[in-house]
Amino acid sequence: MAEKVSKQKTIQNEVSLNGVGLHTGQEVTLTFKPAEENTGFVFKRLDLEGSPVIEADVNYVVNTQRGTNLEKNGVSIQTSEHVLAACVGLEIDNLIIELNASEPPIMDGSSKFFVEALEKAGVVEQAAEREEYVVDEVICYHDEKSGSEIIVMPAEEYQVTTMVDFGTKVLGTQNASISHLSEFKDEIANARTFSFLHELEALLEHGLIKGGDLNNAIVYVDKEIGEETMEKLRAAFRRDKIAVKPNGILDNLTLHYPNEAARHKLLDVLGDLALVGTRIRGKVIANKPGHHVNTQFAKKLAKKIKDSKRNNAPKIDFSQKPLMDVIDIMNTLPHRSPFLLVDKIYELTESAVVGMKNVTMNEPFFVGHFPGKPVMPGVLQVEAMAQTGGILALKSVPDPENYLTYFMKIDNVRFKQQVVPGDTLIFKLELLAPIRRGICQMQGYAYVNGKIATEAVLMAQIVKSK
Structure with missing residues (x-):
C-alpha cells in the first residue's frame, strides 16, 4: 500500500x-x-x-x-x-x-x-x-x-x-x-484537557467528574460566577480559594501555550x-x-x-520466477493432484502470502459441476485459498514438511463473481493476529481480473504430523 x-x-x-x-x-x-x-x-x-x-x-x-x-x-x-x-x-x-x-x-x-x-x-x-x-x-x-x-x-x-x-x-x-x-x-x-465553566457545573451536578481537580483540566470561565457556584467549586476541588485569572481561566493552573x-x-x-x-x-x-x-x-x-x-489486487509480474513453484509447494503441503489447488507462490512474508492458480478446462471438477456451463465450485475456491494460507501458516515452523494445517473455522465467506475456465485466480492472505499456540487466523481474498471473486476469514491449527 x-x-x-x-x-x-x-x-x-x-x-x-x-x-x-x-x-x-x-x-x-x-x-x-x-x-x-x-x-x-x-x-x-x-x-x-x-x-x-x-x-x-x-x-x-x-x-x-x-x-x-x-x-x-x-x-x-x-x-x-x-x-x-x-x-x-x-x-x-x-x-x-x-x-x-x-x-x-x-x-x-x-x-x-x-x-x-x-x-x-x-x-x-x-x-x-x-x-x-x-x-x-x-x-x-x-x-x-x-x-x-x-x-x-x-x-x-x-x-x-x-x-x-x-x-x-x-x-x-x-x-x-x-x-x-x-x-x-x-x-x-x-x-x-479543558472545559467551560457551564459544562463543569453540569458534570459536577450529576457527579460525573469525580477525579478532577484544578491540576488536570483548564477551566475557561464563560459566564459570571456567583458565590453559590464558587462554593460548589471550592468543595468539588477541595480548595479554600478559587479565583478567575485575567485571561479568563480558573487559577492554580497556568497555560502552557x-x-x-x-x-x-x-x-x-x-x-x-x-x-x-x-x-x-x-x-x-x-x-x-x-x-x-x-x-x-x-x-x-x-x-x-x-x-x-x-479491492487492492496484488500486482504480479508473471515473467518473473515465482518464489515457490508447484514442486516447492508439494514439498510443503501434503496435497496432491487432483486436490492440489495452488500452482505458484509469488510473495511470502511473516504476515502475508500471495499465490496463484490457473483455472483450466481440464480441472476434474468441471466434469460434473455444471458441465454445460462450467463454473469453479465456491467451496474449492475457499479450499485453494486455504491451501495458500497453509503456506503462510507453515512458515512459522522451522520444518514445515513435518507439520499439517487443519482448518478449524471459516467465517464471513462471500462469493462476488464466477470463476470459469481460462481465469487466473490470485490469492492474498494476511494474518489478523500473531500466531499463538499454533492457531492462525487470516483474512483471505481471491481475485480474478483485478476484482474480488471470493473473500473469507480462515482459522487454522498447525499440528505436527510426525
Whole structure:
C-alpha cells in the first residue's frame, strides 16, 4: 500500500503509572507491555474475571459524551484518547495496555506522562513492515448539527491541523498543527484537557467528574460566577480559594501555550484516529473537532481502508520466477493432484502470502459441476485459498514438511463473481493476529481480473504430523 518501507515498533520493557480516573474517581494502575507484531493497541482489564481484552477499534466505540469510550462484550474502557495519542505520537504500533479499572488515569489531563513512561520503557523496532494507508483522494465527514468537519487529503507524511471556535470570547478562535509525528512530544503531548465553566457545573451536578481537580483540566470561565457556584467549586476541588485569572481561566493552573485548547484538540484527534487501526499517510484538517465527529470520521476512514484492501489486487509480474513453484509447494503441503489447488507462490512474508492458480478446462471438477456451463465450485475456491494460507501458516515452523494445517473455522465467506475456465485466480492472505499456540487466523481474498471473486476469514491449527 505504501512506497516507503518502515518497520513496526513496540516497547522493550513494561512500565506502569498510577493515578485517578477523571470521571470514575477510581484509583487505577496502568501498565504498558510489549506486544507482538500486528497486535495493534489492546486494552486488558485485569480487575475482571478472565482479564478480558478490548482492541482499540472504532467499531467498539459506544459513547463519546465525555471522552471516547469503548465496549466489547459488556466490558468497557473509558476516555481512551490520551493514552492512544501518546502511542501514535511516539510512532508505536503494538502495545498491550493493562488496567485494573475501566478508565486510564487522567494524570495532568494531557499525554505527557504516558509519553514519558513509554520512552522510559524504550521504543524498539520489530521485524515486520508497518502497514500504512496512503491517502490518494480527499475524504470528508461533515456533522450538520455541530458544523464540525474533518477531511484528509494526500500528503507525504501524517499531518494534522485543528481549528477550534466555540463562539466564546474567553477562548476565541485557535489553530494548531503538526507536519510530522516527531513534533508530537514537544509540541502537543503536554497540552491539557479543558472545559467551560457551564459544562463543569453540569458534570459536577450529576457527579460525573469525580477525579478532577484544578491540576488536570483548564477551566475557561464563560459566564459570571456567583458565590453559590464558587462554593460548589471550592468543595468539588477541595480548595479554600478559587479565583478567575485575567485571561479568563480558573487559577492554580497556568497555560502552557496561548493555543493550548487547539493543541489538546489535535491530541484528541490523533488518539481517536488511532482507532482506525492503520497508520495514515495524509493530511488531516479538523474544523471544530470533538470525539463524536472524530470517531464518525474514523469509522468512515476505516471502511474506506477496508474496501481499498479488498479491492487492492496484488500486482504480479508473471515473467518473473515465482518464489515457490508447484514442486516447492508439494514439498510443503501434503496435497496432491487432483486436490492440489495452488500452482505458484509469488510473495511470502511473516504476515502475508500471495499465490496463484490457473483455472483450466481440464480441472476434474468441471466434469460434473455444471458441465454445460462450467463454473469453479465456491467451496474449492475457499479450499485453494486455504491451501495458500497453509503456506503462510507453515512458515512459522522451522520444518514445515513435518507439520499439517487443519482448518478449524471459516467465517464471513462471500462469493462476488464466477470463476470459469481460462481465469487466473490470485490469492492474498494476511494474518489478523500473531500466531499463538499454533492457531492462525487470516483474512483471505481471491481475485480474478483485478476484482474480488471470493473473500473469507480462515482459522487454522498447525499440528505436527510426525
